[in-house]
Amino acid sequence: MTVLANEQVIDGKGWRSGATVEKRKLTQWFLRITDYADALIDGLKTLDRWPEKVRTMQENWIGRSKGLKFTFKFDGEAPDGHAAGLDVYTTRPDTLFGASFVGIAPEHPLAEQLAVENPEVQAFIAECRRGGTSEADIEGAEKLGRDTGLRVVHPLDPTRILPVWIANFILMDYGTGAIFACPAHDQRDLDFARKYDLPVLPVVLPPGEDPAAFTIGKEAYVGPGLIYNSQALDGLDIEAAKTETVSRIEALGQGEGATVYRLRDWGVSRQRYWGCPIPVIHCEVCGPLPVPEDQLPVVLPDDVTFDPDKPGNPLVRHPTWKHTTCPGCGGKAERETDTLDTFVDSSWYFARFTDPTADAPIDKTAADHWMPVDQYIGGVEHAVLHLLYARFITRALKDEGLLSVEEPFAGLFTQGMVTHEAYKNAGGEWVEPADVVISVEGNSRSAIHATTGEPITIGDIEKMSKSKKNVVAPEDIFEAYGVDAARLFVMSDSPPERDVQWTNSGVEGSWRFTHRVWNEFDSQPAGPFTHDDADAAALVLRKGVHRLIGFVTDSIEGFRFNSGVARLYEFLNMLKAAPAEGASQGVLAARAEALEILARLISPFTPHLAEEAWARLGKAGMVVDAAWPKADPALAADDERVLPIQINGKRRGEIRVKAGLAEAQVEKIALADAAVMAHLEGLTVRKVIVVKDRIVNIVAN
RNA sequence: GGGGACAUGGCGGAAUGGUAGACGCGCCGGACUUAAAAUCCGUUGGAGCAAUCCGUGUGGGUUCGAGUCCCACUGUCCCUACCA
Secondary structure: OOOOEEEEEEOOOOOOOOOOOOOOOEEEEEEOHHHHHHHHHHHHHHOOEOOHHHHHHHHHHHOEEEEEEEEEEEOOOOOOOOOOOEEEEEOOHHHHHHOOEEEEOOOOHHHHHHHHHOHHHHHHHHHHHHOOOOHHHHOOOOOOEEEEEEEEEOOOOOOOEEEEEEEOOOOOOOOOOEEEEOHHHOHHHHHHHHHOOOOOOOOEEOOOOOOOOOOOOOOOOOOOOEEOOOHHHOOOEHHHHHHHHHHHHHHHOOEEEEEEEOOOOEEOEEOOOOOOEOOEEEEOOOEEEEOOHHHOOOOOOOOOOOOOOOOOOHHHHOOOOOEEEOOOOOOEEEEOOOEEOHHHHOOOHHHHOOOOOOOOOOOHHHHHHHOOEOOEEEOHHHOOOHHHHHHHHHHHHHHOOOOOOOOOEOEEEEOOOEEEEEEEEOOOOEEOHHHEEEEEEOOEEEEEEOOOOOEEEEEEEEEOOOOOOOOOOHHHHHHHHHHHHHHHHHHHHOOOOOOEEOOHHHHHHHHHHHHHHHHHHHOOOOOOOOOOOOOHHHHHHHHHHHHHHHHHHHHHHOOOHHHHHHHHHHHHHHHHOOOOOOOOHHHHHHHHHHHHHHHHHHOOOOHHHHHHHHHHOOOOOOHHHOOOOOOOHHHHOOOEEEEEEEEOOEEEEEEEEEOOOOHHHHHHHHHHOHHHHHHHOOOOEEEEEEEOOOEEEEEEO
16 A cells, blocks of 8 residues: 555645535545556557557546646746746747747636736636536537736746736646747647737648748638748757756756546545555554554444435544554544545455455465456446556556566457437426337337327437336246247447347347247157268258357357347248258257257357257257367358359359369350359450459459 | 447348348239238349349559458447546
């Protein structure tokens, strides 16, 4: 803990709606995830079995940017405590000569210091804070600013003096909370400059523009070009000018190239009962101390009360739990009553799971054997929180010698959600699907309420949620169709990374499939039967089922369950075409073989049916314990191919040839085909492209 | 504003650069039934009697061949956001 945590004191400033939050000293515990920012970005490259999307989201979330951190010296007397100057950060050092003012965040210490002496500044800062951080209206939010009266000196041109403004669009949390503004090449700076009539000086000339004529209107120019109006930087491209500016500032000793991250340290303190206690004891004499190891884990009390009239953490109100003795001086002390963010727990549970009975939190031998997790499956909503925290904690645990891997999850699959249409009545209230009757007329659908008959509006297809009542109770589905049919439908309807639209007619299709499958098992007489590969119908069936094994196996391993299910449907149709009734010995033998394989292939999709079918075949044990079937390569192989013949890219016929037939032979057969010859009449064959076992294309004119 | 993904019949969706629409749903037709439900069989991208033609959001390009690759555009969804 001491390795990972630091301490910050928040004194109530920065809280919104301060009226409801009691002003008090809080000890907030943070985990220093920012120490791992580089490692977490660089490690993404090794996660080749993660979706590109999630890796991009994490990279953006960490938000590494390279730039320049430097100091503006004040012109004239510096404010108290700011003799060194004002630190700013930029990713566009190349535009330094386009600077027309310096901006600081309303929460910047300098701004707050000025507010103490100046009521107008104080009022302005208060106004900024009021003007919602409420995300939605940030888009159109008006730029607000106030000149502080302070002036700073341009570091590369001491003759230029820039005003310092407090501006509401500058974030205290990012960089240094202060910027230099270059309105010509930054839209926010431009909006601000236009409003307060500040200079706009372009320093990047777009290709093909005349330097004498180029001006900035309402849009900042952020594209490529050559630097001008910038003294020694003139003529350089943007990248070269960045490098040059950084080295000039560094030579002056006024700053240096710096990497800044959007990622913040992870505040893990929660004022809640439900979470692991933060193992710290506060002593008035010794300060905060970690709970000694032999007293771990700190266990939550069982007898807390949740009083709706007293919001907040019940641990604070518990009569005895927090009182303890200081591990340092032995005096009276209090336990930390904050608990850990539950994301802390989900950041290492997988390591614990490798030996859940071990005395230590993680048994390293077991963890070394099982970690990393081969395949992790979850919703994409965890892309930047859980999945980033788990990567961070895993690296931290490795650095502590508790794990050997850096990355917890070798493979990641993000599955979709089950969705359903949402319905509203005339009064605008949400209505459950169970209460809605849909009628279809041609291509249009309409809905009425099942009991009242009032018209219902059919809304969008959305993720099932209680608030919109677009949920179908699983119990009702299981009752009507059984769990197997429900499971099969969810797996067969859409690829698993995509959302599944729940439809009753869809699940009925799956339900029918389970019945048809059972009919095939039920109608099969007891054996034994003798294989007869001379029996054409029997051979077709045997080839079919041995090819099916490969299809289904591949579809499961490749997360293409819907395609696998489609192949099972296909094969069932083949099986139905060779019914047991009146079948030959050969067909009965082939059917018996097919059913035995089929029971195992359907077990991941319809496990209960598979067990029932397995028992019906008289097999011992459970199908779930049976080995996955292996295809006989001789039977699975395709010995004949139907090749389409294209003429100038259009399909004009097909030929049936042996698999693997030499190209010259195929060409000969193709050119001799009657349909092909008819189409070639009057044309000269220029070229014949034969793709072995796939297609023939004849180029002719 | 930034980033990403996607776009295929009435619907969900198939398709290592090689027969577009597998499989399912729905619709339509038929069998069974006194009738209905269930079940079974069959048809089903569009136009056309047919040969055939046209078809994967729009416009270009690469290729013998493009749903698939490249460029531009349009639309939808997701993430993120005054991040300097």
